[in-house]
Structure formats: C-alpha cells, structure tokens
Amino acid sequence: MKVLVPVKRVMDYNVKARVKSDGSGIDLANVKMSMNPFDEIAVEEAVRLKEAGVATEVIAVSCGLANCQETLRTAMAIGADRAILVDTDVELQPLAVAKLLKAVADKEAPQLIILGKQAIDDDANQTGQMLAALLGWPQATFASKVVVADGKATVTREVDGGLETLALSLPAVVTTDLRLNEPRYATLPNIMKAKKKPMDTLKPADLGVDVAPRLATVKVSEPPKRSAGIKVADVAQLIAKLKNEAKVI
Amino acid sequence: MAILVIAEHDNASLKAATLNTVAAAAKIGGEVHILVAGSGCQVVADQAAKIAGVAKVKLADAAHYGELTAENHAALIVANAAGYSHILAPATSHGKNTLPRVAALLDVAQISEIIAVVDADTFVRPIYAGNALATVKSSDATKVITVRSTGFDAAPADGGNAAIEAVAAAADLGQSKLVGREIAKSERPELTAAKIIVSGGRGMGSGENYHATLEPLADKLGAALGASRAAVDAGFVPNDYQVGQTGKIVAPQLYIAIGISGAIQHLAGMKDSKVIVAINKDPDAPIFQVADYGLVADLFTAVPELVAAL
Numbered sequence: 001m002k003v004l005v006p007v008k009r010v011m012d013y014n015v016k017a018r019v020k021s022d023g024s025g026i027d028l029a030n031v032k033m034s035m036n037p038f039d040e041i042a043v044e045e046a047v048r049l050k051e052a053g054v055a056t057e058v059i060a061v062s063c064g065l066a067n068c069q070e071t072l073r074t075a076m077a078i079g080a081d082r083a084i085l086v087d088t089d090v091e092l093q094p095l096a097v098a099k100l101l102k103a104v105a106d107k108e109a110p111q112l113i114i115l116g117k118q119a120i121d122d123d124a125n126q127t128g129q130m131l132a133a134l135l136g137w138p139q140a141t142f143a144s145k146v147v148v149a150d151g152k153a154t155v156t157r158e159v160d161g162g163l164e165t166l167a168l169s170l171p172a173v174v175t176t177d178l179r180l181n182e183p184r185y186a187t188l189p190n191i192m193k194a195k196k197k198p199m200d201t202l203k204p205a206d207l208g209v210d211v212a213p214r215l216a217t218v219k220v221s222e223p224p225k226r227s228a229g230i231k232v233a234d235v236a237q238l239i240a241k242l243k244n245e246a247k248v249i
Numbered sequence: 250m251a252i253l254v255i256a257e258h259d260n261a262s263l264k265a266a267t268l269n270t271v272a273a274a275a276k277i278g279g280e281v282h283i284l285v286a287g288s289g290c291q292v293v294a295d296q297a298a299k300i301a302g303v304a305k306v307k308l309a310d311a312a313h314y315g316e317l318t319a320e321n322h323a324a325l326i327v328a329n330a331a332g333y334s335h336i337l338a339p340a341t342s343h344g345k346n347t348l349p350r351v352a353a354l355l356d357v358a359q360i361s362e363i364i365a366v367v368d369a370d371t372f373v374r375p376i377y378a379g380n381a382l383a384t385v386k387s388s389d390a391t392k393v394i395t396v397r398s399t400g401f402d403a404a405p406a407d408g409g410n411a412a413i414e415a416v417a418a419a420a421d422l423g424q425s426k427l428v429g430r431e432i433a434k435s436e437r438p439e440l441t442a443a444k445i446i447v448s449g450g451r452g453m454g455s456g457e458n459y460h461a462t463l464e465p466l467a468d469k470l471g472a473a474l475g476a477s478r479a480a481v482d483a484g485f486v487p488n489d490y491q492v493g494q495t496g497k498i499v500a501p502q503l504y505i506a507i508g509i510s511g512a513i514q515h516l517a518g519m520k521d522s523k524v525i526v527a528i529n530k531d532p533d534a535p536i537f538q539v540a541d542y543g544l545v546a547d548l549f550t551a552v553p554e555l556v557a558a559l
C-alpha cells in the first residue's frame with residue numbers, strides 16, 4: 001500500500017508574523033521557514049505505517065516554489081521514500097492544491113493520503129477535505145489515532161465535544177491533529193541519505209490543473225492591539241478590580 | 250439570492266453557534282434559510298424556525314443522518330445548493346470537517362472562519378494564528394464560508410416564524426461509519442458559550458492539581474474550564490478543553506489564565522476576551538502582555554486564596 005503525504009513550506013511556528021507596511025501581506029523576507037508542524041506529524045505517521053509493515057512506500061509531495069524542495073528533503077529525512085514537487089510560482093489556494101494533489105493521486109494510486117489538518121500560515125483547514133471530495137473518498141479529519149488493518153482505516157478524531165472514532169473504507173484521506181504522534185528528529189545520516197532519494201518535478205500544466213486563485217487578497221492588516229493592563233499586588237486587589245472596575249464578577 | 254445556513258445540532262437541540270452564523274448571514278443581506286440534516290430532529294427544525302430573521306427551514310430527516318458523516322452531509326448540501334449565493338456553516342469541528350467538501354464539489358473556494366462581513370463578496374478572516382487579518386474578495390458564483398462565532402453577536406433565538414419544508418435525503422454513501430464516541434458530559438457551561446473561563450496550563454503540574462485547584466474556582470464563578478495545549482498533551486484534561494489556534498476560539502467576558510505562559514498559539518484562541526486575568530509566577534511571562542490584570546504569584550497559593558475570598 002502506497003501512502004501519499006502532502007507537505008507545505010510555511011513560516012516557522014516560532015516566528016511572529018509581521019504585516020508588511022503596504023498591507024499587501026506578511027513579510028517573509030529573511031524569515032525562518034519550516035515544514036508545517038501538522039504535516040510533519042503526517043509524515044511521521046506514514047513512516048510509522050511503513051515501519052509497521054502496513055505501508056510499502058511513502059511519497060511526499062509539495063506544491064509551490066522551487067524551495068519547497070527543502071521541505072521535501074526534510075520529509076525524506078524523516079523517512080519518506082521519494083518526493084514529488086509540483087513547481088509553480090502562482091499563489092496557491094487550497095482548492096488549487098487539492099486539484100493538484102488529486103491529479104498526483106490519480107497517477108500514483110495511493111490507498112491512504114495523510115495531510116496536516118491546517119497550515120499555520122493561512123489557517124484554512126480545507127485541503128484534505130477538498131481532496132477527499134474531489135477523489136470521492138471518505139475522510140477522517142483531526143486524527144489523534146490511526147489504525148490501518150483489513151482494508152480499512154479506523155481513525156479517532158478530536159472533535160468539539162471530545163473524541164469520536166470512524167471506520168473508513170480505503171482508499172481514504174486522513175488529516176492529522178497535534179496529538180497523533182511526536183515526530184522524530186531527522187538524524188544527520190538520514191539527512192544525508194535523503195539527499196540521494198529521488199525527487200520528481202512537475203508543473204501544474206503537466207497535471208492539467210488550472211491553479212488560478214479564486215480569492216483576491218484586498219489587504220492584510222494588524223489585528224487591534226491589546227495593551228497590557230496592570231499588575232495587581234495581591235488577590236484582594238484583583239477581586240476589587242474585577243468587581244468595581246471591570247464589573248465582570 | 251438567498252443564503253443557506255447549515256444548522257449545528259445533536260438531533261435534540263440546536264447549537265448556539267448556529268445563531269452567530271445566522272447573524273453573519275444577516276450582515277451579508279438576503280433571505281436566510283437554514284438546512285437541518287439529522288435523524289428524528291424535528292425539534293431542531295422547530296427551534297431553527299423561531300430564530301429571528303430566518304425565512305425558511307429545510308429539514309432532511311433520515312436514519313443515515315443520525316450520525317452525520319462529512320461525506321453524506323456534503324452530498325446533501327450540494328444537492329440543495331441551487332439558488333443560494335452563499336452557504337454558511339459555523340466553524341465548529343463539524344462545520345470545518347464538512348464545508349470544504351461542499352466547496353470542492355461546487356468547484357469554489359472556501360473562505361474559512363470569517364470574523365467580519367465587508368460586503369457580499371468580501372470578508373475578513375484571521376491568518377497566522379490571528380497575528381494578521383486578511384480581507385479577501387471572492388470571485389466565485391457561490392460563496393462557501395465558515396463563520397467564527399466570536400466575530401458575530403448571536404441572532405435572537407426567538408421572534409421568527411419560518412416555514413419548515415421537508416427535503417429529500419440524499420443516498421447513504423456508506424463510506425465511513427461512526428464506531429465509537431467519547432463525549433464528556435459536564436454540568437459546566439460549554440467552553441465556547443461561557444461568560445467566564447478558568448483555564449489552566451502546564452503550571453498546574455498534574456491532572457489532580459488541575460482539578461483540585463481549578464474546579465472550586467470554576468464552581469464559585471459558574472465558569473467553564475479550559476486549558477493550554479501543554480496541559481492537554483500532558484494528559485491533565487481531555488482534548489476538548491484546549492483553547493488556541495488549533496483548539497477552541499473563545500471570547501468570554503472574563504478569561505482567567507492560570508499557569509499559562511501565553512504562547513502565540515494560545516493567545517490566538519483567547520485574546521478577544523473582554524477581560525483577561527493572568528496568574529503566573531514568572532513576571533516576564535508573555536501572558537502579562539495581554540492581561541488586563543496580572544498577578545505574579547504561585548498559583549497554588551493564589552487560587553485557593555481567590556476561592557476563599559469570592
């Protein structure tokens with residue numbers, strides 16, 4: 001069974017986003033970029049399935065600028081076997097990415113596609129669900145546990161009220177939540193090995209996909225600033241403030 | 250053209266988030282219809298019909314909608330999409346799970362978690378864990394949108410008198426099946442609807458400490474309990490307590506952060522609270538930069554004192 005793992009290159013989660021002064025977007029110049037944390041969890045899960053003998057091959061795919069190759073190398077250092085870059089400098093929105101991934105899935109015929117539930121830059125939380133819809137496959141989003149056996153996937157999901165478990169026929173799409181696993185650190189030998197693993201490059205046109213954006217960004221602005229308040233000396237003063245000043249208790 | 254709002258419910262009652270979504274629909278302007286899909290959920294349709302400003306309720310009642318899977322729900326919504334300029338759902342775990350499928354099947358973008366309506370095509374949504382707000386304009390024929398409840402005051406639950414119309418169920422796709430559920434029952438208010446939230450972080454040290462220390466305070470205040478990711482990851486409390494970028498987004502009247510450092514991912518979920526209190530022993534903890542009232546203290550002394558004094 002092949003497992004496909006889409007990965008996205010995003011601003012590192014430790015960096016605080018700064019809005020460009022002309023309001024056109026976020027300043028990404030000289031900012032540390034990393035694999036989206038949820039995607040790292042997806043790669044780890046796929047690699048564990050391979051280590052458990054459930055998956056035979058793990059293929060990482062990324063859509064975007066040529067420097068997504070770094071992200072794909074990271075995926076292969078964690079343990080993906082090979083990688084596909086869909087190379088474009090068009091601003092990709094989730095629907096376009098889902099269409100590209102569908103075209104890749106049509107070629108590769110994986111039984112399972114594992115994606116991060118959301119990317120921490122656009123916080124859209126859409127691509128996995130869209131991909132499942134385009135493929136006509138079942139989905140289990142926000143996974144905290146995945147078991148693949150007997151031609152089906154049993155997935156525990158984090159939902160608003162707690163947890164629920166779904167049984168899905170394969171092929172299927174799974175999106176990861178934070179508690180699915182703790183991704184391993186790529187070791188130096190594995191980083192070196194990853195450099196030799198195969199990477200294919202395709203263009204959206206090779207896949208016959210129109211990636212034109214559907215949403216135009218009118219502007220990006222700073223959220224209203226919340227100013228720091230005061231430090232209270234003790235519990236008594238805190239209660240007095242909450243009662244008399246804020247009037248919330 | 251009319252706007253279709255997808256009801257959030259558990260077959261027994263309509264969830265409050267639906268009211269905020271109706272409010273967002275009203276801001277867009279146009280006739281508002283609600284789609285209720287479920288099993289034995291007439292009472293939900295009756296509640297939806299009473300929401301002020303709702304013109305029509307469409308009810309799809311079928312056994313296979315009892316446990317509403319994303320595949321079945323999306324297919325039903327798409328089958329009922331004709332004639333609507335906008336399709337809106339609350340940005341709950343169910344809405345987030347289902348609506349992107351709808352968008353893809355309609356070949357349109359989804360606009361996730363809007364917090365404001367500029368005009369019928371233009372919306373504001375947070376990006377980068379709420380560190381920036383993007384104003385986006387859609388060129389699609391149908392706008393598929395999830396709505397962040399904290400961005401819109403709830404529409405009144407009473408005052409409407411909409412007609413309820415039965416619509417045909419779509420076929421059961423049978424691709425996924427619910428086989429287990431662990432839903433915590435609690436006497437406390439729901440996190441996303443609570444007026445006061447008492448939230449604990451890694452500083453609580455253990456699940457035992459979390460409950461022993463914070464429950465008396467939540468009891469006194471009639472508050473909901475929340476947590477940081479670190480507290481959930483450490484197993485102090487279940488996942489549904491998590492507040493933040495990837496947990497719940499809350500905006501209560503009062504949020505009390507106890508033993509929480511204030512990472513951007515946590516702030517993303519609570520910085521729109523009206524009043525924020527932080528109790529932390531580290532005077533440099535970033536949480537103090539957003540707190541209206543900060544108390545530098547050991548929580549294991551300060552919280553019991555607070556409980557005793559309330």
Ligand SMILES: Cc1cc2nc3c(=O)[nH]c(=O)nc-3n(C[C@H](O)[C@H](O)[C@H](O)COP(=O)(O)OP(=O)(O)OC[C@H]3O[C@@H](n4cnc5c(N)ncnc54)[C@H](O)[C@@H]3O)c2cc1C
Nearest residue numbers: 450451452477478479493494495496508509510515530548
């Ligand atoms: C992709 C991604 C998504 C994330 N999503 C979320 C999210 O949705 N929600 C979320 O919360 N986090 C999220 N995080 C994690 C986030 O980055 C932080 O790691 C987390 O919020 C830290 O939790 P904490 O404040 O409880 O723990 P810590 O940062 O360890 O802080 C503990 C605090 O407790 C204080 N303390 C300790 N003992 C005491 C005491 N006795 N008395 C008083 N104070 C004490 C300490 O001074 C410290 O400030 C996410 C991270 C990533 C990478």
